[in-house]
Amino acid sequence: MKIFTAEQISNCDQYTIKNEPVSSVHLMERAAEACVEWISENCNHHRNFVVFCGNGNNGGDGFAIARMLYQKGFDIDVFTNTKIKFSTDAQENFRHIKEISGITIREFKEVLNYRFDSRTVIVDALFGTGLSRSLNGDVKDLVEFLNQKKNIKISIDLPSGLLADTVSDSDSVVFMADYTLSFQFWKKSFLHAETGKFAGKVEILDINLSEDFIEETETGDFVIDDEVIKSIFKIRNEFSHKGTYGKAAIIGGSYGKMGAVVLSTRAVLKAGAGLTFTVAPKCGYEILQTSDPEAMFIEGGKDYIENFDVEETAVCGIGPGLGTHEKTAKSLLNFLKSCSKPLILDADALNIIAQDPANLNLIPVKSIITPHPKEFERLFGKTENSFERTELAKNKSRELHIYIVLKDHHTQIITPEGKVFYNITGNSGLAKGGSGDILTGIITSFLAQKYSEHEAAILAVWFHGKAAEFASEKHSKESMLPSDVIKEFGNVFSELNDKVQKLL
Numbered sequence: 001m002k003i004f005t006a007e008q009i010s011n012c013d014q015y016t017i018k019n020e021p022v023s024s025v026h027l028m029e030r031a032a033e034a035c036v037e038w039i040s041e042n043c044n045h046h047r048n049f050v051v052f053c054g055n056g057n058n059g060g061d062g063f064a065i066a067r068m069l070y071q072k073g074f075d076i077d078v079f080t081n082t083k084i085k086f087s088t089d090a091q092e093n094f095r096h097i098k099e100i101s102g103i104t105i106r107e108f109k110e111v112l113n114y115r116f117d118s119r120t121v122i123v124d125a126l127f128g129t130g131l132s133r134s135l136n137g138d139v140k141d142l143v144e145f146l147n148q149k150k151n152i153k154i155s156i157d158l159p160s161g162l163l164a165d166t167v168s169d170s171d172s173v174v175f176m177a178d179y180t181l182s183f184q185f186w187k188k189s190f191l192h193a194e195t196g197k198f199a200g201k202v203e204i205l206d207i208n209l210s211e212d213f214i215e216e217t218e219t220g221d222f223v224i225d226d227e228v229i230k231s232i233f234k235i236r237n238e239f240s241h242k243g244t245y246g247k248a249a250i251i252g253g254s255y256g257k258m259g260a261v262v263l264s265t266r267a268v269l270k271a272g273a274g275l276t277f278t279v280a281p282k283c284g285y286e287i288l289q290t291s292d293p294e295a296m297f298i299e300g301g302k303d304y305i306e307n308f309d310v311e312e313t314a315v316c317g318i319g320p321g322l323g324t325h326e327k328t329a330k331s332l333l334n335f336l337k338s339c340s341k342p343l344i345l346d347a348d349a350l351n352i353i354a355q356d357p358a359n360l361n362l363i364p365v366k367s368i369i370t371p372h373p374k375e376f377e378r379l380f381g382k383t384e385n386s387f388e389r390t391e392l393a394k395n396k397s398r399e400l401h402i403y404i405v406l407k408d409h410h411t412q413i414i415t416p417e418g419k420v421f422y423n424i425t426g427n428s429g430l431a432k433g434g435s436g437d438i439l440t441g442i443i444t445s446f447l448a449q450k451y452s453e454h455e456a457a458i459l460a461v462w463f464h465g466k467a468a469e470f471a472s473e474k475h476s477k478e479s480m481l482p483s484d485v486i487k488e489f490g491n492v493f494s495e496l497n498d499k500v501q502k503l504l
């Protein structure tokens with residue numbers, strides 16, 4: 001799914017209005033209907049809603065939602081500011097709601113005397129994509145006041161105070177939503193840590209904006225949705241042999257960090273590679289042969305790796321548990337100098353490279369590197385916030401012609417063309433040592449199976465998150481282990497096969 005800026009979204013609204021054609025107030029009706037349908041389906045314990053409406057079209061949505069919820073039998077109160085001029089469509093919906101005697105309309109300042117029942121849901125329709133600056137004055141006080149309430153909070157389109165495309169000043173006040181019902185598109189600010197925390201759980205509601213506009217309008221930012229995944233995943237060919245699915249090698253491990261290669265190798269195996277090797281120090285021989293008997297062991301040193309050479313045709317994932325021993329570092333850098341095929345570089349491989357900025361140029365083009373924010377910082381330097389980090393990653397991907405998998409809650413895959421793909425699978429159960437080793441294994445496995453670098457990185461990140469979702473259902477986010485995530489790979493493949501299977 002394409003991610004558009006607030007300006008592009010507004011253009012998309014206007015294009016839809018002109019070309020569908022549909023009146024703008026009717027489009028607002030459609031948006032409100034989508035919200036009301038979601039609320040009716042999902043809200044089983046609450047009958048009272050208090051809706052806060054601004055003066056623009058987001059407020060117009062709020063008035064329409066209030067009216068429709070009332071017609072469905074919910075108890076509704078509305079707060080607004082009648083002293084400021086409404087937009088045309090908000091005015092029209094304000095007029096409708098005034099005619100309903102069962103809905104009381106109050107001024108914002110009356111909120112201080114309002115009795116919030118614990119079962120009342122607060123709906124925020126103050127500002128949406130039209131917000132151009134931080135909240136101030138009365139509306140800022142109102143949002144601060146509402147944020148202190150323990151009630152469930154739903155934002156319409158965007159939490160008020162949040163900008164769609166960028167980070168606000170750190171002292172800005174933003175409505176703290178439990179749920180955000182957003183129209184048609186993911187907004188970039190939902191996907192970054194500093195801003196996404198205000199949106200709670202995001203639901204994207206289809207309001208049938210123009211497909212032609214969406215198709216024709218260029219963007220560099222995407223969300224990895226089902227369509228992206230379906231276009232990448234290939235069903236396993238029945239007329240195949242182990243050679244069809246490639247050779248993969250995990251290179252890593254050192255004394256005390258052998259678990260990382262065990263997990264990484266197991267992930268390669270369970271993600272479907274044809275032949276799997278592990279290059280690890282001798283001290284890991286028994287551990288690896290016992291834990292992952294399907295993989296072949298290649299001795300790369302005694303207590304740490306000194307030799308990175310594996311079969312020419314194997315796809316190499318380097319770094320899990322590798323350590324940064326001086327001799328390991330030296331031989332990794334020598335290996336990089338002589339290597340021209342794309343590699344997957346993670347963890348200590350990145351820490352070794354980060355020791356000297358000149359090493360960055362040794363990374364073979366089209367390689368996939370998988371830094372977490374700290375590793376990214378060591379490699380490329382500090383940034384003010386995660387939006388700037390993504391921009392820096394775009395520059396570096398272009399400059400070095402590599403793929404950067406920037407690991408985060410919404411991991412981003414940044415391509416050498418400067419495109420950014422945001423992942424929306426996964427959960428905080430992955431915030432544990434070992435999760436990254438698994439991801440390296442999956443990417444290595446998919447690349448060995450002849451997915452392109454672009455495809456392997458996107459599919460693997462999505463796949464890893466999906467497996468984590470299955471694992472957390474069984475074990476909880478707290479208790480699930482990276483090895484539980486690997487055990488769910490089979491379920492993820494079943495889901496993938498179901499998605500692309502031609503049904504009779």
Ligand SMILES: NC(=O)C1=CN([C@@H]2O[C@H](COP(=O)(O)OP(=O)(O)OC[C@H]3O[C@@H](n4cnc5c(N)ncnc54)[C@H](O)[C@@H]3O)[C@@H](O)[C@H]2O)[C@@H](O)CC1
Pocket residue numbers: 010013014024025027028029031054055056057058059061087126127128129130131132133134135136139156157158183
């Ligand atoms: N026809 C359309 O264009 C549709 C728009 N929709 C809704 O319309 C919203 C966008 O509406 P608008 O463009 O009217 O904008 P908003 O309703 O987000 O409000 C912006 C209004 O507030 C003012 N403003 C901006 N920042 C402010 C601040 N910090 N303090 C005080 N006032 C401020 C602006 O001058 C403008 O009048 C979307 O988020 C969505 O909810 C939906 O109804 C779908 C269809």
Ligand SMILES: [K+]
Pocket residue numbers: 058124125126127128155156157158159160
């Ligand atoms: K809002």
